[in-house]
Amino acid sequence: xxxxxxxxxxxxxxxxxxxxxxxxxxxxxxxxxxxxxxxxxxxxxxxxxxxxxxxxxxxxxxxxxxxxxxxxxxxxxxxxxxxxxxxxxxxxxxxxxxxxxxxxxxxxxxxxxxxxxxxxxxxxxxxxxxxxxxxxxxxxxxxxxxxxxxxxxxxxxxxxxxxxxxxxxxxxxxxxxxxxxxxxxxxxxxxxxxxxxxxxxxxxxxxxxxxxxxxxxxxxxxxxxxxxxxxxxxxxxxxxxxxxxxxxxxxxxxxxxxxxxxxxxxxxxxxxxxxxxxxxxxxxxxxxxxxxxxxxxxxxxxxxxxxxxxxxxxxxxxxxxxxxxxxxxxxxxxxxxxx
Amino acid sequence: xxxxxxxxxxxxxxxxxxxxxxxxxxxxxxxxxxxxxxxxxxxxxxxxxxxxxxxxxxxxxxxxxxxxxxxxxxxxxxxxxxxxxxxxxxxxxxxxxxxxxxxxxxxxxxxxxxxxxxxxxxxxxxxxxxxxxxxxxxxxxxxxxxxxxxxxxxxxxxxxxxxxxxxxxxxxxxxxxxxxxxxxxxxxxxxxxxxxxxxxxxxxxxxxxxxxxxxxxxxxxxxxxxxxxxxxxxxxxxxxxxxxxxxxxxxxxxxxxxxxxxxxxxxxxxxxxxxxxxxxxxxxxxxxxxxxxxxxxxxxxxxxxxxxxxxxxxxxxxxxxxxxxxxxxxxxxxxxxxxxxxxxxxxxxxxxxxxxxxxxxxxxxxxxxxxxxxxxxxxxxxxxxxxxxxxxxxxxx
Numbered sequence: 001x002x003x004x005x006x007x008x009x010x011x012x013x014x015x016x017x018x019x020x021x022x023x024x025x026x027x028x029x030x031x032x033x034x035x036x037x038x039x040x041x042x043x044x045x046x047x048x049x050x051x052x053x054x055x056x057x058x059x060x061x062x063x064x065x066x067x068x069x070x071x072x073x074x075x076x077x078x079x080x081x082x083x084x085x086x087x088x089x090x091x092x093x094x095x096x097x098x099x100x101x102x103x104x105x106x107x108x109x110x111x112x113x114x115x116x117x118x119x120x121x122x123x124x125x126x127x128x129x130x131x132x133x134x135x136x137x138x139x140x141x142x143x144x145x146x147x148x149x150x151x152x153x154x155x156x157x158x159x160x161x162x163x164x165x166x167x168x169x170x171x172x173x174x175x176x177x178x179x180x181x182x183x184x185x186x187x188x189x190x191x192x193x194x195x196x197x198x199x200x201x202x203x204x205x206x207x208x209x210x211x212x213x214x215x216x217x218x219x220x221x222x223x224x225x226x227x228x229x230x231x232x233x234x235x236x237x238x239x240x241x242x243x244x245x246x247x248x249x250x251x252x253x254x255x256x257x258x259x260x261x262x263x264x265x266x267x268x269x270x271x272x273x274x275x276x277x278x279x280x281x282x283x284x285x286x287x288x289x290x291x292x293x294x295x296x297x298x299x300x301x302x303x304x305x306x307x308x309x310x311x312x313x314x315x316x317x318x319x320x321x322x323x324x325x326x327x328x329x330x331x332x333x334x335x336x337x338x339x
Numbered sequence: 340x341x342x343x344x345x346x347x348x349x350x351x352x353x354x355x356x357x358x359x360x361x362x363x364x365x366x367x368x369x370x371x372x373x374x375x376x377x378x379x380x381x382x383x384x385x386x387x388x389x390x391x392x393x394x395x396x397x398x399x400x401x402x403x404x405x406x407x408x409x410x411x412x413x414x415x416x417x418x419x420x421x422x423x424x425x426x427x428x429x430x431x432x433x434x435x436x437x438x439x440x441x442x443x444x445x446x447x448x449x450x451x452x453x454x455x456x457x458x459x460x461x462x463x464x465x466x467x468x469x470x471x472x473x474x475x476x477x478x479x480x481x482x483x484x485x486x487x488x489x490x491x492x493x494x495x496x497x498x499x500x501x502x503x504x505x506x507x508x509x510x511x512x513x514x515x516x517x518x519x520x521x522x523x524x525x526x527x528x529x530x531x532x533x534x535x536x537x538x539x540x541x542x543x544x545x546x547x548x549x550x551x552x553x554x555x556x557x558x559x560x561x562x563x564x565x566x567x568x569x570x571x572x573x574x575x576x577x578x579x580x581x582x583x584x585x586x587x588x589x590x591x592x593x594x595x596x597x598x599x600x601x602x603x604x605x606x607x608x609x610x611x612x613x614x615x616x617x618x619x620x621x622x623x624x625x626x627x628x629x630x631x632x633x634x635x636x637x638x639x640x641x642x643x644x645x646x647x648x649x650x651x652x653x654x655x656x657x658x659x660x661x662x663x664x665x666x667x668x669x670x671x672x673x674x675x676x677x678x679x680x681x682x683x684x685x686x687x688x689x690x691x692x693x694x695x696x697x698x699x700x701x702x703x704x705x706x707x708x709x710x711x712x713x714x715x716x717x718x719x720x721x722x723x724x725x726x727x728x729x730x731x732x733x734x735x736x
Contacts, residue, residue, distance in 0.1 A: 084691050088700055091388055112698030113390045144591040145406075145517065147682070151695035155403045159425045162404060170592070171404035172602065173692060174682040186498040188516045188601060190591050230389045 022234040024069075024285050027096055032075040035062035036089050036098035039080030040178060042201030043308050043315030044101050054078045057308040058099040060298050061120065061226060061243065065097065067297035068242045068290040082175060084151035087112050090229060097239055099226040101195060103153045108227075115236050117226040118243045120301070122323035122332055124218035125157050126196035128203065131213045133190060138217045145170045147180035147189035154193050157220040177202070184212070191215075195222050201315045238284045245291040247335035248273060249300035250326055256299045263292065273338045280338060291338075301333060302326070381701065394706075396697045397430040403692060405684040407600055408435030429693055436689030437710060443603060443685060444672040444714075447610040451671060452664070454611060455618025460648065462623045473619065480616040486677050489609035493681040497601035503588060511585040513593055516601065520586035523597035533580035536572025540565030602683035606675065614671045618664060625659035626652055658729055665722030669715050676711075686710060 027033055037059050038045035045056040054062075063073035079095050086102065089095045091113060101123070102108075104116045127146075129135045138161065148154045150173045162169050172189065174180050181202050183189035192199075196218065203209050226243065228236055249255075252270055254262045263274055272278040275289035282288055298304060305324065309317045317324075325331025351357045385392060408423040410431040423435040461473035480488070498516055500506070506515035513520040543564045547556050573580075586596030629652060637647040676687035690707045694700040 084695055087695065087698060091390070091700075092384070107696075107698070111390075111396075113388045142590060150679075150688070150691050155692060156696060159402060159404045163425060169404070170406050172406040172682045173684075173688070175679050175691070179680075179682065182494060183498065186494075186516060187502040188498045231387065 022285075023096055023229060023232050024235045024238050027069060027235075031070070032077055033062065033066045033069065033097070034077045034079060034095045035059075035065070036079050036081045036086060036095040036100055037062060038100045040176070041101055041198060042205055043197065043313065043317070044201070045080075045099070054080075055308070057121065057304060058101060058226075060304045060308070061099040061246075062097070064246060064294045064298045064304075065239060065242050067293045068238075068245075068286055071287070071293045071297075073297040082151065083149055083177075084175065086151075087114060090114050090227065093229070096235075097226055097228045101198070101224045102227060103195075103222045104225050105153060113230050114227040115230050115232075117228070117236070117239050118247075118335075119223040119225045119332075120243055120246075121197065121224040123195040123197050123222040123224050125154055125193060125220040125222055126199050126218060127191050127193045127215045128184065128199045128212055129191045129215065130184065130187075131211050135191070135215065138215050138219065139165060139167070141167060141169060141191055143168050143170075144190035145172060145188065146191045146193055147172045147174065147183045148193050149173065149177040149180060150175050152194070153220070153222065154195075158193055161219055181205075193219070195224070197309070197315075197317055200317050204314050234285055238286055241284055241338075242286075242290065242294060244335040245273075245294050245338070246298070246301040246304060247326070247333050248338055249291065249295050250302045250333070251328065251335065254295055254300060255303060256295060259292065259295050269338075385701070390698070392702065393699075394702055396699045396702070397433075398428050399697070401425060401427055401429050401432040401693070401696075403432075403696060405432065405435060405689060405692075406602065406682070407439070408432075408684055408689075409438050410435040429697065432689055432693060433686065433706065436684055436686040439603075439683065439689075440672070440675050440685040440687075441714070443606050443610065443678065443683070444675050447607055447614070447671050447675070448668050450607070450611045451614040451618060451667070454615035455667075456622050456653075458615060458619035459622025459626070462619060463626055477616045477619050480612055481620075485609060485613045485674055486680055488613055489605055489677055490680055492605035492608050493601060497605050500601075503591070503593070506588075508588075511596065513586050513588065515593075517593060518598045518600040519604065520593040520596045520598050522583050522585050523595075524581045525584035525595070527578070527580060527582050529576050529578035530580040532576045533572050536568050536575070537580075540568030540572075543568060600683075602678070602681050605681050606678040606683045606685075610671050610674060613674070614667050617667050617670075621660055621663045621667070622656065625656035628659060629655055658731065661722060661726045661729060665719060665726075668718050668722065672714055672718065673711060 037054055037056070039054075040046055041056065041058075043056055045054060045058045047053070048055045059078070062076050062078065066076045067073045069075075079089065081089050081095070081098065081100055083100075086098050086100050087108070090098055097117075101121070102116075103123075104119060108114060109116060127138050127141070129141075135141060144167075146158060146169050148158065148171065155171065155173055158169075158171055161167065162171070172180075172183070174183075177192075177194060177198070180189060180192045180194075184192045185206065192202075194202075196214065199214050203212050203214065206212055226239065228239060252262070252273065254270070254274070259274075262270055263276060265271060265274075268277070272280060274292045274295075275281050275287070279288060281290045284290075287293065299307070305319055307313070309315055309319070319325055319331075321330065323332045325333065327334035351361075382392065402425050404425050405423055409420050410423045410427060411418050411434065412421055412424075412427060412431060413419075414421070423432060458473045458476055461469045462477065464470045464473070497518075500514060500516040503513075503515040503517045506513050511520075511522040544561060547561060547564060550556075584595040584597075586593045586598070588594075633651055633655065634647060637651045642650065675685055678685045679688040679691060682688070686707060690703050694703040697703075
């Protein structure tokens with residue numbers, strides 16, 4: 001009986017200790033960031049087989065947040081999330097923020113109850129088939145079996161395409177995209193569909209990448225962004241401006257290499273941006289030099305992109321001329337002014 | 340001991356009967372309080388994140404495809420069974436998932452019972468090879484995880500079948516990595532005229548069966564009535580209402596016939612084979628628990644091994660088998676939720692997609708749990724009913 005009472009008391013402490021404190025303060029007190037990532041998305045969030053650590057484009061944004069808060073990009077605990085449970089992880093507060101190639105949609109923002117950060121990668125849904133099928137276009141796939149993973153926008157996108165063009169395809173959804181990929185290689189799936197960036201990554205992992213072909217059509221808009229809790233503006237503001245900082249740093253031409261010179265710059269915009277003067281960081285509840293910390297440890301947007309998706313990486317996704325170029329190059333990577 | 344006297348002298352904290360009641364009341368209170376507390380926490384958590392608890396999403400359009408599944412839908416004139424379409428509502432896709440769960444579980448229960456009994460009898464066979472093979476089967480299958488077996492069947496067997504274009508046809512059977520296509524009956528346009536006779540025959544049969552308390556009809560009438568109705572229908576319509584649909588390759592898929600998808604097949608096979616290993620042990624244990632004299636008496640009467648088994652041993656063993664067998668049926672049904680690993684759209688798999696598309700994980704999982712509970716309780720009730728039927732009359736229970 002006494003044990004039960006103690007248990008009850010502990011449980012209630014857990015609930016009432018859950019005060020309306022901003023997650024930013026919780027993270028600061030805890031001393032590390034708990035970041036939801038993808039464990040198996042080549043180029044975006046995956047485990048490096050040599051080092052055993054998480055790496056990728058999305059993972060670098062977790063590091064950027066940790067760098068901004070703690071001045072140490074290693075103070076992150078990564079939680080690998082499947083597409084299916086990523087929103088639950090936020091709904092239940094298991095993770096602080098998720099950077100896991102997630103498409104911004106109305107229903108996710110509304111009824112699913114998450115708040116999105118700025119879009120950091122503009123993607124679109126594509127379809128990959130085996131070359132020997134001789135398929136040239138998505139519309140040749142009448143009656144085909146198409147595979148994808150569960151809990152993504154791709155299921156509904158493909159259903160829309162199927163209905164709009166009367167393709168009569170069979171859609172198999174697996175819990176994990178790797179099974180779709182196995183299905184494509186074995187022939188169970190005639191085609192697999194997911195974000196084009198993902199297809200590029202999977203293609204690179206195939207035993208014979210040349211046997212696979214990504215069809216030319218882009219089926220949907222897939223703006224990918226991190227996301228966090230609804231109704232916690234302080235935390236969301238901090239995250240939002242950390243993401244923007246990487247965009248703005250690229251625009252200013254501030255890189256990991258030239259940061260120390262830039263800190264001595266006389267340009268008031270750059271001085272304010274890097275926290276040499278002004279109180280931009282303080283206003284967000286972050287250190288005043290949070291931008292400098294992000295650049296020092298992780299680099300600007302262009303550096304993050306090139307590190308994981310650039311021409312020298314195994315998962316090359318051309319940036320030039322794409323939506324992911326900086327707005328000054330005709331792309332959509334654009335930061336509101338830091339002032 | 341005088342109860343009235345003890346009640347008067349013993350204070351309530353020393354009265355075991357009263358203490359018992361008090362503790363039960365306290366326990367009940369704690370359980371209810373914990374439940375209320377957990378619901379309140381969930382409610383508060385959802386409120387803090389701006390989520391509301393509502394089942395209204397069930398009536399919104401699903402908007403996604405599932406690879407196979409039948410649901411009920413209103414076609415304008417009435418409710419019929421038909422393939423699920425993405426324009427159907429969310430409750431219809433859950434129902435399609437439930438029907439897939441039932442389809443694989445019920446088929447699995449029938450097959451696994453047959454296989455399990457055969458293996459269980461084989462374990463006791465005096466034939467060395469049969470005996471050892473059954474032993475190896477049980478030990479191998481029982482000691483590897485079901486999920487691994489399911490994925491093995493899917494990836495290593497069904498996915499490795501030849502691609503459809505190279506698959507050979509054999510009397511209308513096509514075995515490829517798109518599944519096994521078999522010839523199947525299909526209705527022709529004449530069916531609409533014939534269907535009243537078809538259902539009429541069935542209703543008459545049910546009528547006979549219901550009337551058996553009033554008038555016990557001879558056995559042949561049970562055959563003659565529906566057949567007569569159908570023959571009359573055939574004569575009146577003058578055309579065959581059904582035809583045999585032979586599958587044929589057509590582009591990416593097989594047209595006609597019926598298709599057993601690799602997903603369905605691997606789930607069914609894995610569940611059947613896995614559960615059969617447990618049933619085999621139950622059957623073996625039941626047979627071995629019977630007194631040896633039963634065998635000896637049967638053989639002294641001149642019954643063969645097969646006759647002894649069929650007439651003497653199995654009917655008695657059945658009484659011991661039934662209760663644990665029900666457990667295995669429940670396990671099989673619940674284990675079907677592992678099918679998500681190979682992409683078979685059963686209830687839990689469909690729930691996963693639905694929860695993600697609508698954000699209603701809590702509501703969805705409550706529905707799924709309620710449905711599994713309902714299925715399990717139904718199976719339990721059936722097994723209990725059957726158990727009382729086969730139990731020895733007047734035997735101590």
